[in-house]
Amino acid sequence: MQRPYNFSAGPATMPAEVLAQAAAEMLDWPDANGRGTGMGVMEMSHRGKAFISIYERAESDLRELLAVPPDFKILFMQGGGLAENAIVPMNLSALAGNADEPGRADFVITGGWSEKSFKEAGKYCQTRVAASGASSDFTDIPTPANWQLDGDASYVHLCTNETIHGVEFQTLPDLRALGSRAALVIDFSSQVASRPVDWSRVGLAFAGAQKNLGPAGLTVVVVRQDLLGRALKVCPSAFNYKTVADNDSMYNTPPTYAIYMAGLVFQWIKRQGGVAEMERRSIDRASMLYGAIDQSRLYENRVDLGCRSRMNVPFFLRDESRNEAFLAGAQTRGLLQLKGHKSVGGMRASLYNAMPMAGVETLVTYMREFEQNRA
Numbered sequence: 001m002q003r004p005y006n007f008s009a010g011p012a013t014m015p016a017e018v019l020a021q022a023a024a025e026m027l028d029w030p031d032a033n034g035r036g037t038g039m040g041v042m043e044m045s046h047r048g049k050a051f052i053s054i055y056e057r058a059e060s061d062l063r064e065l066l067a068v069p070p071d072f073k074i075l076f077m078q079g080g081g082l083a084e085n086a087i088v089p090m091n092l093s094a095l096a097g098n099a100d101e102p103g104r105a106d107f108v109i110t111g112g113w114s115e116k117s118f119k120e121a122g123k124y125c126q127t128r129v130a131a132s133g134a135s136s137d138f139t140d141i142p143t144p145a146n147w148q149l150d151g152d153a154s155y156v157h158l159c160t161n162e163t164i165h166g167v168e169f170q171t172l173p174d175l176r177a178l179g180s181r182a183a184l185v186i187d188f189s190s191q192v193a194s195r196p197v198d199w200s201r202v203g204l205a206f207a208g209a210q211k212n213l214g215p216a217g218l219t220v221v222v223v224r225q226d227l228l229g230r231a232l233k234v235c236p237s238a239f240n241y242k243t244v245a246d247n248d249s250m251y252n253t254p255p256t257y258a259i260y261m262a263g264l265v266f267q268w269i270k271r272q273g274g275v276a277e278m279e280r281r282s283i284d285r286a287s288m289l290y291g292a293i294d295q296s297r298l299y300e301n302r303v304d305l306g307c308r309s310r311m312n313v314p315f316f317l318r319d320e321s322r323n324e325a326f327l328a329g330a331q332t333r334g335l336l337q338l339k340g341h342k343s344v345g346g347m348r349a350s351l352y353n354a355m356p357m358a359g360v361e362t363l364v365t366y367m368r369e370f371e372q373n374r375a
């Protein structure tokens with residue numbers, strides 16, 4: 001069966017192989033020796049031998065794929081990226097000050113997601129905008145050398161890839177070199193596992209799984225251990241990183257089925273050649289689509305060349321009256337979910353790890369034909 005190409009920004013397309021394996025194992029999950037357990041994964045106790053083996057493999061595969069150093073913990077949590085916007089300040093804002101007093105945090109605003117993080121964190125700590133791309137309508141990223149960093153901030157938050165505005169950091173800032181002692185917190189929800197991470201520059205990274213890793217319901221947090229144990233008293237125990245870390249993500253019931261699915265995705269990435277191969281493919285996909293947009297007289301992408309996202313490509317039809325026809329024609333070709341986010345309009349093609357090159361080729365062919373009025 002030829003599946004359509006799904007360009008959704010999230011929840012997003014999954015590797016077909018992974019879905020097929022999950023379907024085959026739905027009623028009876030086989031252990032490492034191929035022996036049936038008589039249970040599907042969502043029916044298992046999270047403390048039983050079978051699920052623990054699924055959990056441990058997922059953790060070690062992700063650690064290997066992202067080259068996470070030993071002094072970082074990987075946590076499998078719930079609540080998504082938006083919950084992390086509150087959980088991070090409750091856990092980290094007091095780092096530089098008193099444990100019981102909300103501290104200070106700096107935000108680099110590069111689009112809708114970092115803006116949301118900034119607003120939410122303001123309920124839990126003192127927030128400041130260190131830099132903002134708002135004046136360019138979020139079509140570029142302010143140069144780190146010009147950021148106004150607060151010397152007393154516990155952490156600096158940024159979003160490595162703005163899923164809605166389509167701007168992506170190509171390298172992480174070195175806060176030490178900028179004269180800051182704060183921990184760098186990155187929301188890498190829509191970038192994770194598409195390129196390597198320079199962990200020497202990062203204190204904490206979080207990602208909702210539903211973009212590049214698996215189904216919704218799982219949030220991956222990677223945190224340097226020395227940042228644990230300074231949570232505010234009001235922080236819920238289930239969201240206290242130290243409690244979660246001390247209990248290997250089993251303080252409360254973790255999202256077991258989502259962990260299993262993400263684990264299958266990690267195995268799939270390893271079979272493809274790991275994150276280096278994911279990055280190579282994502283460069284190919286993005287350059288083909290941006291190339292087609294830039295060569296055309298109908299389509300346009302307004303993001304600065306130096307920070308165009310490889311994962312989410314927003315684009316506009318210069319003749320907006322053709323938007324509906326474009327989407328309807330795409331649908332009949334099996335090109336799904338291309339409508340742009342409501343706050344930006346136009347179109348958006350999300351090119352996550354599971355999107356095959358053939359999907360981009362089919363999209364680009366359709367775009368050319370549509371422009372020439374032949375579609």
Ligand SMILES: *Cc1c(COP(=O)(O)O)cnc(C)c1O
Nearest residue numbers: 080081082083113163189190208
């Ligand atoms: C999707 C997304 C989120 C939101 O995650 P939820 O799971 O809906 O809370 C946060 N940050 C970024 C960058 C995203 O792309």
